[in-house]
Amino acid sequence: GENVEQHPSTLSVQEGDSAVIKCTYSDSASNYFPWYKQELGKGPQLIIDIRSNVGEKKDQRIAVTLNKTAKHFSLHITETQPEDSAVYFCAASNSGAGSYQLTFGKGTKLSVIP
Amino acid sequence: DGGITQSPKYLFRKEGQNVTLSCEQNLNHDAMYWYRQDPGQGLRLIYYSQIVNDFQKGDIAEGYSVSREKKESFPLTVTSAQKNPTAFYLCASDFPGANVLTFGAGSRLTVL
Numbered sequence: 561g562e563n564v565e566q567h568p569s570t571l572s573v574q575e576g577d578s579a580v581i582k583c584t585y586s587d588s589a590s591n592y593f594p595w596y597k598q599e600l601g602k603g604p605q606l607i608i609d610i611r612s613n614v615g616e617k618k619d620q621r622i623a624v625t626l627n628k629t630a631k632h633f634s635l636h637i638t639e640t641q642p643e644d645s646a647v648y649f650c651a652a653s654n655s656g657a658g659s660y661q662l663t664f665g666k667g668t669k670l671s672v673i674p
Numbered sequence: 675d676g677g678i679t680q681s682p683k684y685l686f687r688k689e690g691q692n693v694t695l696s697c698e699q700n701l702n703h704d705a706m707y708w709y710r711q712d713p714g715q716g717l718r719l720i721y722y723s724q725i726v727n728d729f730q731k732g733d734i735a736e737g738y739s740v741s742r743e744k745k746e747s748f749p750l751t752v753t754s755a756q757k758n759p760t761a762f763y764l765c766a767s768d769f770p771g772a773n774v775l776t777f778g779a780g781s782r783l784t785v786l
Contacts, residue, residue: 569714592773603678603764603777604717649716658724659768659775660707660732664716 562587564652566665573640574673581668583650584632592655593626593633594662598647607648608635611655640672676701678778680765685783687752687759695750695781697765705770706748710734711762711780720763723748724770752783760785 563586573579585593591612596604610617610624610633617624621640626633633652637644648668653661678699687693699706708720719732723742737756742748748767752759762782766775 564716566716594773596775601779603766603779604775605777606774609773653773655773656771658770659705659766659773660719660722660724660730662719662773662775664718666714666716 562590562652562661562663564650564663564665566650566668568668569666570669570671572671572673575640575642577640579637579640579644579670579672581635581648581650581670582632583634583652583665584630585652585663586631587652587654588631589654590652592653593624594651595622595624595635596649596651596664598649598667600646604649637670640670642672642674645670645672678765678767678776680763680778680781683779683781685781687783687785689785690754692751692753693759693783695752695763695765695783697748697750697778698746699748699765699767699776699778700746701767701776702745703767703769703776704745705768706742707766707775708732708738708740708748708750709764709766711764717764720750759783 594609598604623636650665707722709717721740723729739751765778
């Protein structure tokens, strides 16, 4: 089955700096890579996703890049703000199979220091 | 507002007792899911259901049971057979094939 490794497990940055979280996956059939943000006391929420037919996707201050050859994808947050503090999860699946196939990474706790 | 409601938010249970966690959604989603979250771990799938009256085991179904009698509801029972039930439980839903999960706020179960 799919295996998703996520690094780092914790990350502290100064407000205004950039943050990068990296994930690797094992199954070359995976073609859908979402990122979820979980704020304290809440359930995760989808913030951005990328499919294997593109290499990069941006949405305001967040971007995701995908390297299919190396089987890794990354989340980039620029100009970090205190409200970006949360746990971030990457995931991978074959998009045709449905959400039950999603394999999640173990999460990265991001702390943005004012 | 549409969303997923999980209850209770906090639950304490004595060893040997079964406990049922509620999950209700008003998003008209066909598929519903239960995940378990432990500190420093990812989300692990317990059970999922893609249609009423049908459900499938996920990766860690042992010691859990579910039912799906209504489209809106997908309760999870943590049985006494679950050896390490203390965890944060998340319910989610989506349209099959949409790959965009909507999560509830979670239920934290502590076994005393």
